[in-house]
Amino acid sequence: MEDRAALLSTFQASFFAMTRLSPLHWERLRGELEKDKSPELIAAILKKLEQMCLEPLDELYEGLAGVLSDQKSEDCYKTYLLPGGGAVTLTESVALVSQGTTGLVTWEAGLHLAEWAGEHLEAFSGRVVLELGCGVGLTGLVVCRGCSPSRYVFSDFHPSVLRRLRANLELNGLGEGPAGGADGGGVVRVEELDWESVSEERLREIGADTVIASDVVYDPDLLPGLVRLLSLVLSCSSPEAPQVFICSPIRNPDTYNSFKRQLEAAGVGHEVIRGAGRQVLSYHRASAIEMMQLTLHTQ
Known part of the structure; x- marks a missing residue:
């Protein structure tokens, strides 16, 4: 349970700070998310990206950048979680x-x-x-x-x-x-x-x-x-x-x-x-x- 909490905490902090998450253990993360059943959207995104043989976060960020570009915004929000x-x-x-x-x-x-x-x-x-x-x-x-x-x-x-x-x-x-x-x-x-x-x-x-x-x-x-x-x-x-x-x-x-x-x-x-x-x-x-x-x- 402690390992799971640490894994999810790392994912949360890195995602909000918009950092590359490729070093994360994606299989473990997807497994934990699927067990919990509540974050179904995130699990579905990870599974879909896996089926497409894509690097999850790089492709996800490219998609987010595309949305920002469509909105003609030059800015983004980054959130850093403090210890x-x-x-x-x-x-x-x-x-x-x-x-x-x-x-x-x-x-x-x-x-x-x-x-x-x-x-x-x-x-x-x-x-x-x-x-x-x-x-x-x-x-x-x-x-x-x-x-x-x-x-x-x-x-x-x-x-x-x-x-x-x-x-x-x-x-x-x-x-x-x-x-x-x-x-x-x-x-x-x-x-x-x-x-x-x-x-x-x-x-x-x-x-x-x-x-x-x-x-x-x-x-x-x-x-x-x-x-x-x-x-x-x-x-x-x-x-x-x-x-x-x-x-x-x-x-x-x-x-x-x-x-x-x-x-x-x-x-x-x-x-x-x-x-x-x-x-x-x-x-x-x-x-x-x-x-x-x-x-x-x-x-």
Whole structure:
């Protein structure tokens, strides 16, 4: 019974998050569903796909994408079930690049960072957290739900991303202002930050104790502005510098190594955080992902 509950729970979490489910034991799942008799529609779909010799979820998602296309919608809903109960629901683009940005979808590193945060509450609980390049808001929503920051500042620069972010915050009951209760854990703010021009004064006004970012090391042209911002974050705070954590998939080693070299040239050190955390959110880990903590070199 326990195995069955775990199997169905995995199916539920993965389906709502719209992840590939091909690794699941489909024969076992269909058998359990047929025993129960209540989810007859799902059992019928699986049986029909099996008869057609098709990969179940890939074909199912293609069908759903076709429906979305027929409705001329560029968006979809994804729901991530949280380990402590509850869920985060987001509207995202169905295309990886939309409206001139990659920020309208949730990427693997954002999910990885959200999981890491859940295992390192001391870096977030009761602290002012600033997220750089927050995208549609998944990481911050999970942190606000489970890590109790005193204030959480979502930041991005692209206007379409900021509009979608605000919509997702409201969708999850976390509009700007007092978030209220254990779910919100403080005040939620949205900031438009340009990495190349943001001032020391503005960073001091935000007053972050913890700064996080995920999947921001992907475009060589953006690295100088990112390194400038990270250097400012570490140097202009008082009485002590915030903790800074960067989570990155290593898609292009040349770009990633260039980022590290530019950090060193700016006087910023990095330490790789070893050990993969427990996967608690439903997504497919296709890329090597590295977590690092940044510190300012002392003279």
